[in-house]
Amino acid sequence: MFRKILAMSSAEEHKNHEGESKESAEESTGFLGRVKEFIQDIGEKIEGAIGFGKPTADVAAIHISSINLEKAEIVVDVLVTNPNPIPIPLIDIDYVVESDGRKLVSGLIPDAGTIHAHGSETVQIPIKLIYQDIKDTYDDIKPGSVIPYKIRVGLIVDVPVIGRLTLPLEKTGEIPIPYKPEVDVEKVKFQKFSFEETTAVLHLKLENKNDFDLGLNSLTSEFWLSDVSIGAAELTQPIKIDKNGFGSAQIPVTFRPKDFGSALWDMIRGRGLGYTIKGNIDVDTPFGPMKLPIVREGGTTKLKKEDENDDDDDEEQV
Numbered sequence: 001m002f003r004k005i006l007a008m009s010s011a012e013e014h015k016n017h018e019g020e021s022k023e024s025a026e027e028s029t030g031f032l033g034r035v036k037e038f039i040q041d042i043g044e045k046i047e048g049a050i051g052f053g054k055p056t057a058d059v060a061a062i063h064i065s066s067i068n069l070e071k072a073e074i075v076v077d078v079l080v081t082n083p084n085p086i087p088i089p090l091i092d093i094d095y096v097v098e099s100d101g102r103k104l105v106s107g108l109i110p111d112a113g114t115i116h117a118h119g120s121e122t123v124q125i126p127i128k129l130i131y132q133d134i135k136d137t138y139d140d141i142k143p144g145s146v147i148p149y150k151i152r153v154g155l156i157v158d159v160p161v162i163g164r165l166t167l168p169l170e171k172t173g174e175i176p177i178p179y180k181p182e183v184d185v186e187k188v189k190f191q192k193f194s195f196e197e198t199t200a201v202l203h204l205k206l207e208n209k210n211d212f213d214l215g216l217n218s219l220t221s222e223f224w225l226s227d228v229s230i231g232a233a234e235l236t237q238p239i240k241i242d243k244n245g246f247g248s249a250q251i252p253v254t255f256r257p258k259d260f261g262s263a264l265w266d267m268i269r270g271r272g273l274g275y276t277i278k279g280n281i282d283v284d285t286p287f288g289p290m291k292l293p294i295v296r297e298g299g300t301t302k303l304k305k306e307d308e309n310d311d312d313d314d315e316e317q318v
Helices: 002-029 031-050 131-137 263-269
Strands: 056-067 071-082 088-099 102-115 119-130 146-159 163-176 182-192 198-207 214-225 228-234 239-241 246-255 273-285 288-301 303-305
Touching: 056 146, 056 163, 056 288, 071 088, 071 102, 071 146, 071 163, 088 119, 102 119, 102 131, 102 146, 119 131, 119 146, 182 273, 182 288, 214 246, 228 246, 239 246
Parallel strands: 182 303
Antiparallel strands: 056 071, 071 119, 088 102, 088 146, 146 163, 182 198, 198 246, 214 228, 214 239, 214 273, 273 288
16 A cells, blocks of 8 residues: 555656756746846847946057257157947046166156047156256166156056056166266367458357267357447258267357457468357257257457468367
8 A cells, every 4th residue: 555655656746846947947938038048138238238348548649849958858659548338538648758678757646537439548747857867866867868768658458347547667778867968169260350340150169978979050159259248140052960979050140340449450360269168050850859968158260261271270179
């Protein structure tokens, strides 16, 4: 009797399992199954349409926008691409400029803007290098030298769903520490001499103390001869001065000898005359255009005729 009841129970349990399997199969292939597939398909399409991805960034260019003896102003162009369907904010930009592992300058730019949805934006990062600060910190960096640099940039963005990210960037290059050229007046050759008006040519010698070439485009200066101003002197022809080399320039001037008083007799006799020259030169360099000062005080030179022999030029060197 007990065995009969046990057999009936097993048969009943097997029947129930068969019913559940049949119901599960009907569910997967029937209406409920189709609903699940539809919902899953819609979810995948929505996820594909509004899915959030990681932005990308790259250094597009580095410009030296301005450079002189005091500072260099650098602009780093960073191209940031946002693959997401909504704008993302640039929370902060931090940067550091190094040379041979030594920090030259660092900074932080807060609230740097917004990158449009499915778009790219060029973000400009201005960086200023003050040469005096560099010299005070690293006394082995000399004026006239060219030093390597490495710019490290971190762009901090806030992406929905993903959260806050830092996009690291790095770029290397070279930057100059410019030095003003030395200038001497080798001689002053007059073409037409009279007490009322004399036309002459200043023969200048320029020494480039930089580790890079200078393309001299213009020179504007004030010139004094025996403490008498003879006005402005301007360059008439561009010249190139090699790095750590010399160049010569000829500059026409006009002045009145009678304004020189007692110094006029020294001028007539060909004796040495004191001079001062102060001004600026505009030059092209591998790093962009620069305006550099030129100053020479307490020099001596001689006034010579245009056709006079230059055999004694060694005596006229300043």
